[in-house]
């Protein structure tokens with residue numbers, strides 16, 4: 001079974017809700033094996049990320065989706081500890097040709113969330129991965145997604161920990177897009193899912 005990875009940090013649960021929406025989107029497209037991993041502080045010992053089994057697990061995935069809250073205009077230190085631990089994977093380019101995508105959230109409408117997504121895209125490029133953004137033109141998309149106008153990936157904005165339904169929907173849509181493209185790279189054409197298919201399970 002084709003495997004898709006989602007690796008993310010979340011302290012107060014917002015990014016976690018986005019990750020779960022991405023999982024729902026993937027499931028709306030078909031049956032995939034999932035590696036959905038929330039980075040835990042316990043995995044970071046003396047500043048170093050220690051769960052190297054996760055890195056091996058991700059090496060078996062067709063796509064990896066990166067997620068973190070935006071902290072001080074970039075990915076959180078916890079996510080960065082994970083990313084820094086991938087340097088051994090990088091030396092052999094063992095994640096090359098996998099799809100990559102990303103999601104983030106912030107407490108401000110423009111809290112520099114784009115910087116976090118740009119970092120994810122850079123990380124993916126260092127690994128020779130293929131970055132997948134959103135095909136959603138702000139203001140011209142009738143599907144109720146991408147309310148914040150980010151095409152690099154999913155951006156959410158929450159003032160109180162409640163995730164806006166449109167941001168959840170955007171995350172869910174990204175899940176469908178990653179899953180479809182995974183199938184597409186395997187030569188298994190997956191037509192764009194009708195919005196009714198992935199929207200009805202958004203919440």
Ligand SMILES: Cc1cc2nc3c(=O)[nH]c(=O)nc-3n(C[C@H](O)[C@H](O)[C@H](O)COP(=O)(O)O)c2cc1C
Nearest residue numbers: 010011012013014015069071072073106107108111
């Ligand atoms: C140390 C720290 C730095 C933060 N920096 C930013 C920031 O630069 N931009 C922003 O929009 N929000 C910022 N926030 C708010 C978080 O991104 C926001 O609360 C987010 O929803 C937390 O995600 P989580 O619930 O998945 O932990 C910051 C929060 C903390 C704790």
